[in-house]
Amino acid sequence: MADLLELSRRMIDEGEGAGGGGLGPANRVNLELSEVGDGVAMVEAFSHVVAFDSGAGLVLFDASLGPFGPAVVGALRGWRTDPVDTLVYTHGHVDHVGGAAAVLADADERGHRRPSVVAHESVPARFDRYDLTHGYNSVINARQFGGTGLTGGDDDGRGFPRRWVRPTVTYHDRLQLHVGDLELALHHSRGETDDHTWTWVPSCRAACIGDLMVWVFPNAGNPQKVQRYPLDWARALREIAAHEPELLLPAHGLPIAGRERIHTVLDDVATALEVLVHQTLDMMNEGATLDEIVHSVAVPAHLLAKPYLAPTYDEPEFVVRNVWRMYGGWYDGNPARLKPPSDAAAGRELAALAGGADVLVRRALELADDGDFRLACHLVELAAAATPDDRAVHVARADVYGRRRHAEASLMAKGIYGWAERQSSARVEELG
Numbered sequence: 001m002a003d004l005l006e007l008s009r010r011m012i013d014e015g016e017g018a019g020g021g022g023l024g025p026a027n028r029v030n031l032e033l034s035e036v037g038d039g040v041a042m043v044e045a046f047s048h049v050v051a052f053d054s055g056a057g058l059v060l061f062d063a064s065l066g067p068f069g070p071a072v073v074g075a076l077r078g079w080r081t082d083p084v085d086t087l088v089y090t091h092g093h094v095d096h097v098g099g100a101a102a103v104l105a106d107a108d109e110r111g112h113r114r115p116s117v118v119a120h121e122s123v124p125a126r127f128d129r130y131d132l133t134h135g136y137n138s139v140i141n142a143r144q145f146g147g148t149g150l151t152g153g154d155d156d157g158r159g160f161p162r163r164w165v166r167p168t169v170t171y172h173d174r175l176q177l178h179v180g181d182l183e184l185a186l187h188h189s190r191g192e193t194d195d196h197t198w199t200w201v202p203s204c205r206a207a208c209i210g211d212l213m214v215w216v217f218p219n220a221g222n223p224q225k226v227q228r229y230p231l232d233w234a235r236a237l238r239e240i241a242a243h244e245p246e247l248l249l250p251a252h253g254l255p256i257a258g259r260e261r262i263h264t265v266l267d268d269v270a271t272a273l274e275v276l277v278h279q280t281l282d283m284m285n286e287g288a289t290l291d292e293i294v295h296s297v298a299v300p301a302h303l304l305a306k307p308y309l310a311p312t313y314d315e316p317e318f319v320v321r322n323v324w325r326m327y328g329g330w331y332d333g334n335p336a337r338l339k340p341p342s343d344a345a346a347g348r349e350l351a352a353l354a355g356g357a358d359v360l361v362r363r364a365l366e367l368a369d370d371g372d373f374r375l376a377c378h379l380v381e382l383a384a385a386a387t388p389d390d391r392a393v394h395v396a397r398a399d400v401y402g403r404r405r406h407a408e409a410s411l412m413a414k415g416i417y418g419w420a421e422r423q424s425s426a427r428v429e430e431l432g
Contacts, residue, residue, distance in 0.1 A: 004034050004042065008254035011307045012261055026215035026253040026308070031068065033075040036255045037204055037247055043075045047095045047251040050208050051076055052201065056180025057085030060103065060115075061199065061208045062096040062251050066161060069099025073106045083112035085179050088186070089119040089167065090210025090251055091193045092126035094141075100165035118177070119167035120188050122195035127164040134160055140224040143419040144412060191233035192219050198240060206247040207240050213269055215253025217304070217311040220273060221318030222412060228322050231277045234270040241266040253308070265308055272303045276316055280323040289333030290324050315410040347385030357383040361396045373404040377417075384424070391431040398424035 008026070010016040017025045033043045039053035045064040049072050052059040058080055064072050084107060089097050100117065107114045130137060137160040169175075175186040185200040192211045199208045211219065212233065220230040240248075241263050248256040248265070256262050279297040288296075299316045303309055324332070331338060340346070351357040360383040367376035380400045383393045398421050405417040 004036055004044075004254050005257040008256045009258070009261070011254070012256065012265065015307055017307070029068075031071045031075055033079050035079075036249070036257075037206065040204060040206065040247070040249075041076075041079055042249065042255055043072050045072050045099075047093075047211075049076070049099070050249045050251070051079070052182055052204075053080055053082065054085065054180030054182040057083045057115075059086045059088070059179050059182060059184065060084055061088050061249070062090055062210070063087060063099035063103055063165075065095045066098035066101065069102025072099055073102045077106070081110075083107065083110070084115040086177065087115045087117045088184075088197065088199065088208075089117065089123055090198070090208065091196045092119065092123040093193065093211070094130075094161055096210070096251060097123075097165065098161055101163070104165060116169050117165060117167045118169045118171070118175070118186070118197075120195040120197050121170040121172055123167055123170070126193070126195055127166065130160065130164075131162070134162060144222075144224060144415045187236075187239070189232060189236035189239075190229035191236055192228055194227075194229065196236075198236060200240075200243055200245075204247060205243075205245055206249055207243065207245040208249045209240060210251045212236055212240070213248070213250045213253070213265065213308070214313070215250065215308045216313040217309050217315060217410075218269060218273060218319070219314045220276075221314050221316070221320070221322040223318050223321070223416070224412075227326055228319075229326070230273040230319055230323060234273040234277075237266045237270040237273075241270075268303055268306055268309060272299050272309055272316075273319070275299055275303075276319045277323050280320050281327065284324070284328055290321070290328075291332065291334065293324065294320055311410055313411045315413065318410075318412065343381075343385040344388075347382040347387075350382050351386040357387040357390060357393055360386075361393055364400055365396055368400045368403055371407070373400070373407060376400050377404060389431065391428055394424040394427040394431065397421075398428065 011026060028044050029046045030044050033041050035041050041051045043049040045068045047062050047064055049064055050061040063069060084103055087100060087103055104114055141160060171186060173188050177184040177186065181203065183202055187198050187200070189196050189198060196210055196212065198210060198212055201208065218233060220228040220233060222228065244259050245262055246257065246259050248262045256265060276297060276299060280293055283293045283296065294317055297320050304311060351360055354360055360379045364376045364380035364383065367379065377400055380397045384397050387393050401417045401421040405414050405421060408414050408417060
């Protein structure tokens with residue numbers, strides 16, 4: 001069993017194992033339990049489950065995805081057989097709450113009292129929203145993760161969950177809990193979500209921070225999901241750092257030990273978010289359009305080079321768009337896009353002006369050969385909108401998006417471009 005704290009030390013201090021795609025090398029899903037402190041353990045899953053032995057029952061932070069729940073419980077039971085007194089949701093995302101049913105089932109099987117399930121007061125509203133958008137969430141998770149199975153699943157293992165273990169205890173801003181020898185100070189913060197909880201455990205000088213640090217660039221701009229809150233996120237990181245934790249316990253990635261090391265990591269992540277927000281707002285206040293801002297704002301290269309800030313899941317450009325959405329609405333400053341024509345109408349007109357959709361396709365392929373995928377995708381998409389039943393157009397569209405998928409760094413971009421590639425590949429098959 002690996003020493004997780006030593007692994008994180010080597011990655012942070014020496015750059016060992018840095019890089020990699022997707023969620024990065026620090027985000028492992030092996031369902032193994034490791035002790036990371038006296039009476040503190042972490043099960044590496046998606047998401048992780050952090051456990052504290054209070055002397056009067058276990059306190060768990062998160063429950064992982066539904067399909068991982070039984071294995072997580074099995075790993076915990078190989079460590080301690082005490083009742084689970086309290087389960088804290090760091091937030092209501094599927095990969096943090098889906099395994100809760102397995103925790104309750106374990107309590108029932110052992111004749112234990114079911115644990116209290118504690119969360120911010122906005123978590124139930126999240127579950128309600130998920131129920132209203134079940135089909136949409138199934139689609140975007142399949143697109144984002146490219147069929148990896150990391151969506152939680154219905155009873156048949158597909159799609160998006162329909163059943164939730166709802167909190168039995170909620171709070172508004174702060175909540176103090178006492179379980180056995182443990183004092184737990186729960187704090188609400190907006191960040192990746194509006195319902196995020198981070199918890200200070202003073203006896204261990206530990207902070208359980210959920211997804212406020214995930215060992216890749218912060219998921220603050222996800223193009224397919226609801227609003228994120230990067231400035232509040234940065235403030236939360238600075239508040240956590242002010243407690244001077246000696247042990248940092250994220251829900252994705254490796255735990256981190258050492259006050260100075262933790263302070264550096266939290267400061268770097270907060271600074272990256274603050275740079276994006278303030279640069280974007282400065283340009284908005286000067287009257288810049290979204291297009292101008294997206295192609296101007298950047299995170300300093302020395303921050304992106306950190307092993308815990310690689311843009312391999314989300315990326316800064318998407319965060320900029322989310323900042324615009326938060327402060328500026330959906331109008332991007334281009335009056336032609338206030339009430340635009342349909343994609344099909346625009347595609348047909350431009351294809352006619354160019355001399356046919358095949359002309360757009362040829363130029364798109366030339367641009368792709370030159371590495372200009374932004375313009376190549378734009379042109380091939382217009383061609384497909386103009387002639388949706390043209391097999392040759394879809395062959396080219398699959399080719400362009402396939403090449404762009406390979407050229408991108410972030411999992412989110414790869415997922416969307418891969419989805420488009422598969423769309424046109426399937427259309428090619430249909431058209432014969």
